[in-house]
Amino acid sequence: MQSTGPQRIAIVTGANKGIGLEICKQLLETGVKVVLTARDEARGKAAVKKLQDEGATDVVFHQLDVADPASISTLREFIQNQFGRLDILINNAGINGGELVSQDTLVVGDLSRLAAAIVESYEKAQECIDINYYGTTEMCKAFIPLLQLSQIPRIVNVSSSAGKLQRIPGESIRKELGDINALTEVRLEELVSKFLDDFKEGRLEEGGWPNIMSAYKVSKAAVCAYTRIIAKSYPKIITNCICPGYVKTDINYDTGILTVEEGAKGPVMLALLPDGSPSGQFYFQTELSSFE
Numbered sequence: 001m002q003s004t005g006p007q008r009i010a011i012v013t014g015a016n017k018g019i020g021l022e023i024c025k026q027l028l029e030t031g032v033k034v035v036l037t038a039r040d041e042a043r044g045k046a047a048v049k050k051l052q053d054e055g056a057t058d059v060v061f062h063q064l065d066v067a068d069p070a071s072i073s074t075l076r077e078f079i080q081n082q083f084g085r086l087d088i089l090i091n092n093a094g095i096n097g098g099e100l101v102s103q104d105t106l107v108v109g110d111l112s113r114l115a116a117a118i119v120e121s122y123e124k125a126q127e128c129i130d131i132n133y134y135g136t137t138e139m140c141k142a143f144i145p146l147l148q149l150s151q152i153p154r155i156v157n158v159s160s161s162a163g164k165l166q167r168i169p170g171e172s173i174r175k176e177l178g179d180i181n182a183l184t185e186v187r188l189e190e191l192v193s194k195f196l197d198d199f200k201e202g203r204l205e206e207g208g209w210p211n212i213m214s215a216y217k218v219s220k221a222a223v224c225a226y227t228r229i230i231a232k233s234y235p236k237i238i239t240n241c242i243c244p245g246y247v248k249t250d251i252n253y254d255t256g257i258l259t260v261e262e263g264a265k266g267p268v269m270l271a272l273l274p275d276g277s278p279s280g281q282f283y284f285q286t287e288l289s290s291f292e
Contacts, residue, residue, distance in 0.1 A: 089143050
């Protein structure tokens with residue numbers, strides 16, 4: 001999968017551990033120059049050193065908090081000044097939107113027990129939306145101008161099967177999120193804001209929202225919808241979203257059943273798709289799936 005043209009430049013968010021770190025490793029193996037980003041500078045630099053100790057040379061660290069517009073702006077200036085363009089943006093940073101109340105009931109591979117052991121608060125829900133959804137949208141908005149300077153621009157949004165439309169109880173919400181011909185960024189933000197309002201007022205069920213891991217599901221459903229909007233608005237940028245599978249990482253308290261190596265394969269595949277490949281699609285691991 002080594003590119004024969006100019007070396008590709010990639011940003012990976014939330015990349016100091018888990019799937020993000022493994023995505024960096026696999027991209028590096030294909031000859032891509034990787035900007036590994038993380039909110040915590042010490043952990044990010046340690047991750048880069050780990051990759052360098054393993055033989056990687058084309059990896060650099062840059063601090064990034066996707067929930068902080070100033071941090072995104074600083075990274076954009078760095079990419080602009082250092083490389084003049086961006087070829088690959090992988091929005092991987094994310095949180096589960098809750099707090100674990102008991103680890104005793106967790107069982108590897110059992111999502112229902114995991115969900116039952118997580119408690120949400122409004123503050124956690126808002127943080128989840130800020131990082132998972134707005135972190136993705138603000139990164140796209142900031143870097144699309146630099147991606148448009150690339151001959152092979154790719155955006156990969158790491159989502160989840162938890163964000164499929166079937167996870168949203170409200171029929172009208174499902175219909176709006178699924179109608180890509182009518183849905184706009186403005187309306188999508190209105191729906192996300194409505195979710196947070198309903199959460200705060202205790203109206204999740206009445207509003208048609210999921211009531212278990214609600215913020216995580218809504219944030220990922222919104223990411224899926226935004227992916228389709230971007231793909232439609234910028235047809236020259238191949239933009240897709242993906243569920244990497246139930247991977248053993250911190251976000252699920254190591255209850256996953258796949259390795260990070262397996263989980264990273266899909267995002268890396270989408271980052272390196274050849275021209276003419278599908279855009280605005282949802283993938284499960286390395287297979288084309290559906291938003292439903």
